[in-house]
Amino acid sequence: MNDKVLIVEDEAVLSMQIKYELLQMGYSVTGISDTGEKALASIAIEMPDIVLMDITLKGKLNGIETADLIHKQHNIPIIYMTAHSEKGIIEMAKLTSPYGYLLKPVNIKELQITLDVTLYKSKIDKEKTELTGRLLSMTHQQHIILDNASIGISLIRERKFIWLNSKLAEIFGFTREDLEGQNTRILYPSQEAYEEFGKEAYCKLAKGVVCSEEIEMVRRDGSKLWCKYSGKAINSSDLSIGSIWIIEDITYRKQIEEELKRKNEQLEQINKELKEAALKEYRQRLEKEEMLVQQSKMAAMGEMIRAIAHQWKQPLNILGLIVQEIRDSYEYGELDKTQIDTTVNESLKQIHFMSNTIEDFQNFMKPDKEKQLFSVQKAVGEMFSLLSAQMKVNNISYSFTCHIHNKTFPETEECDQECEQCVISSNKNEFKQVILNLLTNSKDAILDRREKGLMKKTDEGNIMIDLYDDYDKIIIEQSDNGGGIPQEHILKVFDTYFTTKGTGKGSGIGLYMSKVIIEQHMGGSIHASNGEYGAVFTVKLPKRYF
Structure with missing residues (x-):
C-alpha cells in the first residue's frame, strides 16, 4: 500500500501542483485542506502517514496550532511548508516537533528527499515508541516481558553480569548462560574503551543519575555494532547492590543517521545551487527590467x-x-x-x-x-x-x-x-x-x-x-x-x-x-x-x- 499524505495548503494552485508531484512519486494523497479545521476533520476520517502543513492558513487555526493538535491527538509526522524563514516563526514551529521544513516555492527534489527522510525517522520513532509502550504496559508480567523484550536488559554488579535477558545475549551473539557471571569487558572493543566507560559510569551511578551513552561494542564473532547503553544504580549510596542496564542495538539507526546526513548534505548542495541560480536569474531580471x-x-x-x-x-x-x-x-x-x-x-x-x-x-x-x-x-x-x-x-x-x-x-x-x-x-x-x-x-x-x-x-x-x-x-x-x-x-x-x-x-x-x-x-x-x-x-x- 502506498504511503498516504494529507496536504494542508490554502493556495489552490500550489496544493494541486504538490498533489500531482506526490502521485508521480507513488504516494497516495488522502485529500487537500485549506484550513486547520478541515485538516483535523479529514484526519479523523482517513489517517494519513504524513501531513504537509502550510504555516499560514485561513480560518481560526494557523498551521502551527493545527500541527500541535495533530501531534497531540494522532502523533502523525508533520512537514512544514512556509514562505517565511524568520527565527521567531521557526522557534514556534519547533515546539510541535516537526520532521522537516520546506521553503516555498517547493522544490520537487527537496520534497522527495524530505518525504523519504521523514518516513525513515517516523518508522524509527514509531518502533521505539511501540517498544517502550509495550514494556511499560506489561509490568505485571515482569519476568516474561524482560526475558522476551526486544532490547537487552541486565543486572550488573561489580562490572559482572548477574542476570540478563535473552535479547541482550542475542544482540551480542551469546546465550544467557555464556554471559552470566562474565565480566562486561567481553563486550568492549578494547581495554581502553572499557576503562574509560567504567570510570564515567561509576561517577554517574554514584550521583544517582542515569548513565546513558552511545558507544561502539563488539559481538562474539568480533563484528562491531553501535549500542545505546543506559544504566541506573539500584541504590546510589551502595553501588555494591548493583545497577540495571538497558542495551539497545542502534546500528540500524546509525546507518539511517548516516543516510540522513548524506541526504542533508545533498539538500544543502541543492539549496546552494538553487540559491545561486535564483540569484543569477534575479540579477538578470533586474538588468532586463532596468x-x-x-x-x-x-x-x-x-x-x-x-x-x-x-x-x-x-x-x-x-x-x-x-x-x-x-x-x-x-x-x-x-x-x-x-x-x-x-x-x-x-x-x-x-x-x-x-x-x-x-x-x-x-x-x-x-x-x-x-x-x-x-x-x-x-x-x-x-x-x-x-x-x-x-x-x-x-x-x-x-x-x-x-x-x-x-x-x-x-x-x-x-x-x-x-x-x-x-x-x-x-x-x-x-x-x-x-x-x-x-x-x-x-x-x-x-x-x-x-x-x-x-x-x-x-x-x-x-x-x-x-x-x-x-x-x-x-x-x-x-x-x-x-x-x-x-x-x-x-x-x-x-x-x-x-x-x-x-x-x-x-x-x-x-x-x-x-x-x-x-x-x-x-x-x-x-x-x-x-x-x-x-x-x-x-x-x-x-x-x-x-
Whole structure:
C-alpha cells in the first residue's frame, strides 16, 4: 500500500501542483485542506502517514496550532511548508516537533528527499515508541516481558553480569548462560574503551543519575555494532547492590543517521545551487527590467517632446505675427504706447503658456521615488492637457467621465481638478506614464485605422476615460474607437516587445511597463478587452493611504 499524505495548503494552485508531484512519486494523497479545521476533520476520517502543513492558513487555526493538535491527538509526522524563514516563526514551529521544513516555492527534489527522510525517522520513532509502550504496559508480567523484550536488559554488579535477558545475549551473539557471571569487558572493543566507560559510569551511578551513552561494542564473532547503553544504580549510596542496564542495538539507526546526513548534505548542495541560480536569474531580471525602464522612459520622452511641439506650434505662430505687426506699425508710424502694451501682454501670455508646458513636462519626467497622495482625476486631466494640441491637430476628441459625481468633463480645464473621493497613495508620475501609454496607443490606433481606409480621414476619433469608485478600489476604464485589438493578440498585448503596430512605429514595451507599474509598483491590476468600437483598458488601483 502506498504511503498516504494529507496536504494542508490554502493556495489552490500550489496544493494541486504538490498533489500531482506526490502521485508521480507513488504516494497516495488522502485529500487537500485549506484550513486547520478541515485538516483535523479529514484526519479523523482517513489517517494519513504524513501531513504537509502550510504555516499560514485561513480560518481560526494557523498551521502551527493545527500541527500541535495533530501531534497531540494522532502523533502523525508533520512537514512544514512556509514562505517565511524568520527565527521567531521557526522557534514556534519547533515546539510541535516537526520532521522537516520546506521553503516555498517547493522544490520537487527537496520534497522527495524530505518525504523519504521523514518516513525513515517516523518508522524509527514509531518502533521505539511501540517498544517502550509495550514494556511499560506489561509490568505485571515482569519476568516474561524482560526475558522476551526486544532490547537487552541486565543486572550488573561489580562490572559482572548477574542476570540478563535473552535479547541482550542475542544482540551480542551469546546465550544467557555464556554471559552470566562474565565480566562486561567481553563486550568492549578494547581495554581502553572499557576503562574509560567504567570510570564515567561509576561517577554517574554514584550521583544517582542515569548513565546513558552511545558507544561502539563488539559481538562474539568480533563484528562491531553501535549500542545505546543506559544504566541506573539500584541504590546510589551502595553501588555494591548493583545497577540495571538497558542495551539497545542502534546500528540500524546509525546507518539511517548516516543516510540522513548524506541526504542533508545533498539538500544543502541543492539549496546552494538553487540559491545561486535564483540569484543569477534575479540579477538578470533586474538588468532586463532596468533596460526596459530606460527604453520606456525614452519612449515616453519622445511622446512628450512631440506633445510639446504641438503645444508650442500655435503660440510660436502668434509670436511671429506679433513681431511682424510691430515692424509694420513702426514703418507706418502707427506704433504707440497702447499698442506696445497690448503687444507685450499678448507676448507674455503666449510665453507663459509655453513656460507652463515645459514645467508640466519637467514634472512628468521628475523621478519620484516616494509615494504621495494624489487625485486620479487631476493626474488624468494633466495628461489630457499635455496632449490636447496633439489630439486637436489629429481630429481626436476626448472626454473624462467621473461616475462618482455623475459628471462628464469634455474640456481639460474642467477635469484638471482635485477630487477628494478619488485620491490614492502611490507614485504619481509612474501613474501618469501609464495614462500616457494608453492615450498614445489609442491615438495611434485611430490614425492607423484612418491610414488603412477603415475610417474616413474626416471622421472624428474618440478617446473616453471613465472613473468609478468601487469601495476599496478606484477603477479607471479607457476606451476608444480605434477598431480594437485582434482576438488572437489580446492575451499578448502586455508581453515584452510585443506590438501590433508596423515596423518602426512601436517598441512593444509601453504596455509591458504599464503592467509592471500597475501590478508590481502600485498593487493593482490592468486588463485589456474589446468594446463596441475599439479597445478597452481597465485599471484597478487600491486606495492606500499613509
